Amino acid sequence: MTAVKVRLAQGMPCWVSLTTGDLEGAKAFYGALLGWEFTPGPTTLGAYVRAVSNGLKVAGIGVAPEGTSHPVEWTTYFAVDDADEVSQRIRECGGTVAVGPLQAERAGRLALAADLSGAVFGLWQGEEHLGWEVVGEPGAPAWHELVTADEAAAALFYRAVLGRAVVESEREAVARGEDDARLLVGGRPVAGIRHSSDPRQGPARWQVHFAVADADLTAHRAGALGGRALVGPYDTPDGRVARLADPQGGRFSVVQLP
Known part of the structure; x- marks a missing residue:
């Protein structure tokens, strides 16, 4: 833990x-x-x-x-x-x-x-x-990702505001499904910035990921509790992810860490 x-x-x-x-x-x-x-x-x-x-x-x-x-x-x-x-x-x-x-x-x-x-x-x-x-344990936050249509401007903004490095990912890493850029603290990535111009994503926002033991089971349980699965579950380089919504429409993600 x-x-x-x-x-x-x-x-x-x-x-x-x-x-x-x-x-x-x-x-x-x-x-x-x-x-x-x-x-x-x-x-x-x-x-x-x-x-x-x-x-x-x-x-x-x-x-x-x-x-x-x-x-x-x-x-x-x-x-x-x-x-x-x-x-x-x-x-x-x-x-x-x-x-x-x-x-x-x-x-x-x-x-x-x-x-x-x-x-x-x-x-x-x-x-x-x-x-x-x-952090990083089932039931706790695991990752944070900004979804935006202008990742370059976002990188400049958070670098200036927080005084921390924001580093672009290599093209091969992005092609594998990793974030376009990552916010670093002490040389370690702590949050991601991902480009998206998909109107289904809605306006730019920070996505919160919670760790779970089983992403598929959690997505199914969310539906039984009155929520719904928006995307997935699907595999990523950082684990199996599902994007969900609670009964009031609050959006969040869960990730089954490798």
Whole structure:
């Protein structure tokens, strides 16, 4: 088990959070699908719970504030040393800061932003809550991938905002199904950028992948629980993947790691 007990370096994904209009329905679906239990979380932006897998925090689920039209969607948060400073860089680079930076009680400081193509992501300056406590294990986050029609502009944006290298993949690797580019922290890939001009993908967005023991079984179970399979399951260089949607339409992926 890859346990995380320290504050992650700037630029590393450190948390994922679902915004939904049906908190109890989401808890029932993801609890049954991924084996999660739930504990209370900060209520700065409304009702919010933290998902726990095998006793370790892995994700959050919250209700969209009243009067907003926030879609049901998973958001990837990146660790930052100073949420205010990085938020200012987002604005300078042409992005948008929609929420914050603001204090989430004693847990930490957060901001919600969008890049040049409108893909939403979060910033997290951890204090009492450093982020997830386990990755790459069944029920926990495993990978994060930006799907965009302009991967070159995205690479420049995240390199400037997060101060980390974004490296293009070799043509042969892309042909095998790997991402077009990858965000590196300490020389290690932590997230991907994938080109897509397919209108079925919808607008640019960050895709969250959760690790599972069996992608086919999980996709089947999602349908039985009221969700649906959008694509797959299918094999990739990084494992067998299925793109799914929960009963409220929130999109996510699961990956059966090799």
